Amino acid sequence: MSPDDFAPLLEKLRATYDTVEAVMDPQLLAEKIADLTEKASAPDLWDDQENAQKVTQTLSATQSELERLKTMKTRIDDFEALVELGAEELLTEEGRADGEAIMEDAENTYKNLETDLAALEVRTLLNGEYDERFAVVTIRSGAGGVDAADFAEMLLRMYLRWAERHDYPTKVLDTSYAEEAGIKSATFEVDAPYAYGRLSVEAGTHRLARVSPFNAAGKRQTSFAAVEVIPLIETTDHIDVPESDIKIDVFRSSGPGGQSVNTTDSAVRLTHLPTGIVISMQDEKSQIQNRAAAMRVLQSRLLLLRHEQEHARKKELAGDVKASWGDQMRSYFLYGQQLVKDLRTGHESNNPDAVFDGDLDGFIDEGIRWRKHQELHPED
Structure with missing residues (x-):
């Protein structure tokens, strides 16, 4: 690519970043950090351990958000400087080889920036009433007998590993074990800001198709599990339960x-x-x-x-009573093609092992984009 080819790409990056910055508002984040820092330094903070954990976790997450925003701006500036350096080297015969190498490096840098900025942009779509809350997730085995119970346990591990990848604290609140293998149900918390906004797109029916390890005849088995995601209650919500x-x-x-x-x-x-x-x-x-x-x-x-x-x-x-979400939202194929496919967004992965090990960000990000599109274009 020539230096001129990078000009519209740089303009696109800056335009996207400006939109992200306007929504996330670094000044507001800085004020929130200052307020949380003051609360975290209070001598009686740990008298209420539950509140103390929320304060410290929210502080850490907000600091990370602000740091991601600042780092992205620096990376875009560095990318512009890299392109300018490559352009200067290309102007001289003795610097042409170095210039071409720099331009190749700039092309790879742009691809990484585009991917990471798109992921940061997803955060701006989490503006629902409860999106900022911690999450409570319940997984229940459905049709499919022992395979469904085993599948439910696989999903439990998948979400806990996803949270672990992001350093999100989790707490398993309840587990009901199945007789032969797996679980009938499990409920756990993900104690991180925006956990509900992210994980709420995982709610629905998940389907697993595989050769059953519990069938001596080695037959293919289809089983189902349901995922429910709710926002964690706060004392300010005032839900009165007599x-x-x-x-x-x-x-x-x-x-x-x-x-x-x-x-x-x-x-x-x-x-x-x-x-x-x-x-x-x-x-x-x-x-x-x-x-x-x-x-x-x-x-x-x-x-x-x-x-x-x-x-x-x-x-x-409004005269619109159709459901926004279908019952079955994702299929996991562990035979032949080895595929995980989201039926709403079309996003897929040919590496089910990685997905079950918590590599869910692609599915979650596309789910958030799909949800926002559905909100803006409900007729689609």
């Missing part, structure tokens, strides 16, 4: 033997009578802790239910 609306059961925690949680009736099951929502919690060692955690998840689900009902009413008034 005691009379809740049925409380206590029981002994289950799971692989040896944990101290298995020795007492510390697990708690809350049933919200008006809606039939059931929340089980057995991660903590005490019944009081499990009850508090279960109540928080119940409130989160009631918050989402209220939001969905309000959204449905708005759509009904």
